[in-house]
Amino acid sequence: MPQFAIIAVSILFDGLAYAMFLFITSVGLSVTMGLMGFVNLAHGAFAMAGGYIVVSLTRDLGIGFVPSLLIAAVLVGLISVVFERGLYRRLYKATDLEQVLLTIGLAFMAIATATYFYGPIPKSVPLPLWLQGDINLGFRSFPSYRAFLIVLGIALISVLWYAFERTNIGAKIRAAVDNRRMAESVGINVDLLFTLTFALGSALAALGGGLAIQLFGLSPSFAVLYLVLFLIVVAVGGLGSLKGTLLAALVIGVIDTGGKYLYAEAGGFFIYAITIVVLLIKPAGFYGRE
Amino acid sequence: MAANDPTGAQSAIVTPVRDAAATAARDRAAEYLVSRHRFRWAEALPWLACIAVFFLFPDRLTFGSQVLVMVLFALSLDLILGYAGIVTLGQAAFFGIGAYTVGLGAARLGWTEPVSGLFAAFFVAALAGFISGWFLLRYRGLTLLMLTLATAIMMQEAGNLGSEFSGGYDGLPGLVFDPLLGRFEYDLYGRTNYVYALVVLAVVFYFVRRIVYSPFGQALTGIRENVRRMHAIGSPVHWRLVTVYTIAAGIAGVAGALFTQTNAYVTLTVFDFENSAKVMVMLILGGTGRLYGAFLGAAVYMIMEDYFSKLSPTFWQFGIGLLLVLAVLFARRGVLGLFEQFGAYFTKEKSKGAKP
Numbered sequence: 042m043p044q045f046a047i048i049a050v051s052i053l054f055d056g057l058a059y060a061m062f063l064f065i066t067s068v069g070l071s072v073t074m075g076l077m078g079f080v081n082l083a084h085g086a087f088a089m090a091g092g093y094i095v096v097s098l099t100r101d102l103g104i105g106f107v108p109s110l111l112i113a114a115v116l117v118g119l120i121s122v123v124f125e126r127g128l129y130r131r132l133y134k135a136t137d138l139e140q141v142l143l144t145i146g147l148a149f150m151a152i153a154t155a156t157y158f159y160g161p162i163p164k165s166v167p168l169p170l171w172l173q174g175d176i177n178l179g180f181r182s183f184p185s186y187r188a189f190l191i192v193l194g195i196a197l198i199s200v201l202w203y204a205f206e207r208t209n210i211g212a213k214i215r216a217a218v219d220n221r222r223m224a225e226s227v228g229i230n231v232d233l234l235f236t237l238t239f240a241l242g243s244a245l246a247a248l249g250g251g252l253a254i255q256l257f258g259l260s261p262s263f264a265v266l267y268l269v270l271f272l273i274v275v276a277v278g279g280l281g282s283l284k285g286t287l288l289a290a291l292v293i294g295v296i297d298t299g300g301k302y303l304y305a306e307a308g309g310f311f312i313y314a315i316t317i318v319v320l321l322i323k324p325a326g327f328y329g330r331e
Numbered sequence: 332m333a334a335n336d337p338t339g340a341q342s343a344i345v346t347p348v349r350d351a352a353a354t355a356a357r358d359r360a361a362e363y364l365v366s367r368h369r370f371r372w373a374e375a376l377p378w379l380a381c382i383a384v385f386f387l388f389p390d391r392l393t394f395g396s397q398v399l400v401m402v403l404f405a406l407s408l409d410l411i412l413g414y415a416g417i418v419t420l421g422q423a424a425f426f427g428i429g430a431y432t433v434g435l436g437a438a439r440l441g442w443t444e445p446v447s448g449l450f451a452a453f454f455v456a457a458l459a460g461f462i463s464g465w466f467l468l469r470y471r472g473l474t475l476l477m478l479t480l481a482t483a484i485m486m487q488e489a490g491n492l493g494s495e496f497s498g499g500y501d502g503l504p505g506l507v508f509d510p511l512l513g514r515f516e517y518d519l520y521g522r523t524n525y526v527y528a529l530v531v532l533a534v535v536f537y538f539v540r541r542i543v544y545s546p547f548g549q550a551l552t553g554i555r556e557n558v559r560r561m562h563a564i565g566s567p568v569h570w571r572l573v574t575v576y577t578i579a580a581g582i583a584g585v586a587g588a589l590f591t592q593t594n595a596y597v598t599l600t601v602f603d604f605e606n607s608a609k610v611m612v613m614l615i616l617g618g619t620g621r622l623y624g625a626f627l628g629a630a631v632y633m634i635m636e637d638y639f640s641k642l643s644p645t646f647w648q649f650g651i652g653l654l655l656v657l658a659v660l661f662a663r664r665g666v667l668g669l670f671e672q673f674g675a676y677f678t679k680e681k682s683k684g685a686k687p
Contacts, residue, residue, distance in 0.1 A: 080473060131660070137472055138418050139659050142615055145608060146655025153649035269480065269604065276477040310488040313481040320481075321466060324474045 047181055052299045058187035060294025061194025062256060066249030066267075067274040068201065068286050069242015075218040075281015076235050079129060080137050082144040084246055085268030086151035091117045091247020092259040093155055096164045106169055110251045118244030125239045148264050155261040163258035166251075186255055193252075197245075198287060205283050214238060218281035273316050279329025288327050368544030377626045381529055385522070393521035396593045398633045399528040400586050405614045405625035406532075406539055407582035412611070413620030414543055415575050416555030417468065421479030422583055423606035424463075424486050425456040427599075429584025431490070432456070434503045434597040439496070443509045445592050449531065452588030453581040460580020461573065468572045480604065487602035502598025506591065524593040531589060535582055540622060542578065551575055552620075612651065615658060618665025627666055 070084045091113040098109035124147070132140050172189055175182035205211040217224040217231045225231050253259065253267070274293060278285030293312055300311040319326070384395055404426055411417040429452035436442035436451060467478045490497045497503075515523045542548050550571055553561045561568050591597040600606070609632075617628020632651075639647035662669050 074473065078472075080476070128656075128660075135659075136418075137476070138412070138615075141418070141420075141476070142612075142655050143659040146652040146659070149652030149655070150649050151652075153645050153652065156645045156648070265604070269484070272473075272477055273481070276473055280473070307488065307492055310485065310492060313485040313488065316481045317478060317485070320470070320474055320478055324470050 048302060051181060052302050053295065054183055054191075055187065055302075056295030056298035057291075058190045058194075058294075059256075059298055060290045061190050062249055062252055063270065063274050063294050064194060064287055064290035065197060065252065066246050067271040067278075067290065068283065069238070069245045070271055071275045071278060071286045072214065072218070072238050072281055072283075073235070073242050074275060076214065076221070076231070076238060077133055078280075079133060080140045080144065081129070082141055082268060082272075083124075083147040083151065083264075084144075084243075084271055085266075086148045086264040087117055087121055087243040088246040088250030088253070088267070088271075089151060089155060089259070089261065089264040090120070090250065092250035092254050092263065093159055093164075094247070095251035095254065096159070096166055096259065099166050106166060106172070109166075110248055113251050114244040114248040117247030118240040121243030122236060122240050125236055129239075148268070152261045152264050155264075159261070161260060161262075163260040164254065165258060166254045168255060172255075190252060190256075201283060210234070210237075270312070273312065275326075277316055277319050277326050279326030282326070282328035285326055285328030364549070368540070374623070377623060378533070385525060385529075389520060389522070392525040393593075394633075394637060396521055396524045396528040396589075398630055399525070399532050400590045400593065401610065401613060401629040401633055402626050403528075403532050403535060403589065404583055404586040404610050405617070405629045406536065406622070407579045407586060408610050408614050409619060409622065409625045410539060410542070410579040410582065411576055412614065413624070414548060414555065415551040415572060417572065417576065418472075418476060419479040420476050420604070420607050420611075421481075421483035422579075422610060423602055423604070424479075424483035425460055425580040425583035426587035426590070426606065426610075427483070427486055427490075427601040428459050428580075429453070429456045429587030430591045430597045430601045431497065431587075432584065433588040433591045434506060435497065437506045437508060437591075438498070438503045443507060445508045445511055445527075448508075448592065449585050449588050452584040456584020456587070457577050457581030459584075461577040464573045464576035464580070468569060468576060480607070483602055483607060484604065487599050490599045490602065497599070500599050502596060502600075504596045506595045506597070508592055508595070521593070528589055528593060531585065535585060536622070539582070542575075543622065547571070547574075555620075612655060614665075616654065616665055618667035621665075621667055624665050624667050631666065 066084075066088050070081060073079060073081060094113035094116055095106070095109045098104045098112060099106055104112070128143065128147075132143055168186065172186045174185050176185050176188055203211075205214065213224070213229050213234055216227075217229060217234055221231055250259070250263070253263070257263075257267075270293070274286060274289045277293065278287070278289030293315065296315055297309065297312050300307055323329070381399070385392065388395065404422070407425070408419075408422050411419065411422075432452040432455045433445075433448040436448055442448065442451070463482055467475060467482070470478060491499050494500075511523055511527055515527075543551075550561065550566055553566065554568055554571060558568060587601060590601070610629075613628040613632045614625055615628070616632060617626065618624030635650075636647060639650060658665070
């Protein structure tokens with residue numbers, strides 16, 4: 042197989058795995074922002090919390106990696122409800138600026154707490170054997186962890202798509218994103234709906250945080266470092282759009298990976314350039330409402 | 332406070348006088364506008380404090396000039412965030428452009444004259460502000476946040492790409508500048524730097540004070556409070572925003588240039604997201620849209636950071652997060668806003684403040 046084809050396949054494979062991580066972590070943020078217009082900069086902190094719970098469960102309690110992911114997602118989902126009911130709720134009608142400040146304050150506190158308990162050095166997790174090796178396809182071998190990420194991502198996308206497009210509750214969420222007042226006046230309990238989606242979104246973020254440990258390592262700065270990426274995916278994809286978030290995650294995942302393969306010195310330059318171009322042309326993102 | 336002023340002033344000018352009540356209202360509006368930019372005695376306090384610091388803490392003046400630089404930076408943000416209501420996460424871009432204009436000028440071109448360096452930084456940063464503002468200020472909310480944030484990080488990445496020229500993340504260390512005005516050498520205790528920073532701050536502050544109390548400043552407040560109404564009365568909203576964004580970018584550039592000159596080094600961390608977030612936190616803690624909020628917020632933040640981060644950086648980070656949460660929940664108008672509330676409480680006067 043020619044050299045460029047191998048590179049192209051590698052970029053697609055790694056980019057796809059990266060895109061799945063971006064999608065899983067950002068989709069909750071997109072839906073909650075679309076529903077309430079709430080700018081939640083603490084979303085990265087929920088992902089980080091999920092990551093650290095996975096670290097504790099696997100390292101200290103010896104629970105397997107996959108069950109730990111599930112436990113972390115459920116725990117963070119429950120904790121997020123407390124934050125939503127206790128703090129966020131008070132600021133739904135406040136300005137963007139106040140929401141930004143409150144949630145960035147929460148993110149700072151989360152980073153400090155994580156540094157206090159886990160230290161600033163990046164953590165890793167022990168993986169089960171079946172996730173450690175490589176899958177050999179003849180011309181190149183691919184890490185099976187990334188293959189797992191892609192399979193998991195596709196499965197989650199299918200479930201979310203079904204829930205969003207084909208179930209009663211998904212229809213209610215779509216209605217509320219489109220027109221909150223109208224949805225309320227036909228009897229949809231948007232408050233409750235929001236708490237549910239917020240919890241689900243945070244749980245998915247925690248899952249993403251747990252999955253990210255093997256990819257990037259987990260340090261307390263994760264909460265802010267990757268937050269910018271999640272926000273870019275949400276803004277480029279369009280608020281509250283599942284399709285948009287997926288498309289944005291794919292575009293950004295593949296382009297960033299490609300940039301790192303072909304022109305590593307540029308760092309994140311391509312992501313930001315793409316973001317600016319897309320937002321200048323389509324301010325509301327790919328599938329956002331103008 | 333200023334919720335209805337711009338429109339009040341406008342209607343006072345354009346509507347024909349019908350009766351005594353209208354005349355009285357017009358006089359009141361005019362009187363209010365005139366009285367706003369009068370110098371008040373309390374305004375001398377921060378400046379006296381700055382002068383007192385020079386004599387009381389002669390061994391902390393290097394830190395003192397860092398505080399003054401941040402005050403200047405926060406002031407530039409106050410102009411666009413506090414007065415015009417533009418929420419940006421990318422003000423560090425202009426700070427960095429100013430810092431690198433002076434840094435690269437000194438390291439690559441041998442342009443080591445400090446005062447002309449400030450002017451160069453102002454113009455380069457203002458040009459960048461004009462170009463990016465013209466594109467970006469059509470957008471609001473999350474889109475604007477992301478665009479400004481991405482602009483600042485892209486500057487950083489571009490600096491890293493051209494690391495042979497810019498020095499990359501290692502920065503430009505050991506810059507040497509000419510003596511100030513050809514006469515004043517830089518001493519070990521940073522006395523020259525402190526006085527230099529204070530004079531620059533005072534000049535820029537006067538300039539900003541003139542702007543915010545001018546009709547142009549009133550129009551900005553109007554845009555912040557009710558952008559639709561400003562469109563409706565024919566105000567050129569986009570150009571006003573671009574103008575103030577350009578000026579604020581220039582001031583941030585001057586702050587960055589001062590930062591480089593007083594530290595004698597600069598690295599790409601000036602473009603960090605943290606730098607943009609930090610200056611916003613300072614301004615919020617002090618109080619937005621009131622000029623002296625930038626003063627108080629930057630000073631309080633820098634002093635607390637200096638003290639607590641020596642004890643424990645982790646503790647400090649937690650503390651600043653908690654402060655932010657508490658400020659949003661209980662003191663939305665900053666420390667100065669709290670003072671005003673206490674003042675109003677004691678004089679038994681209902682605060683006339685209108686929250687945006």
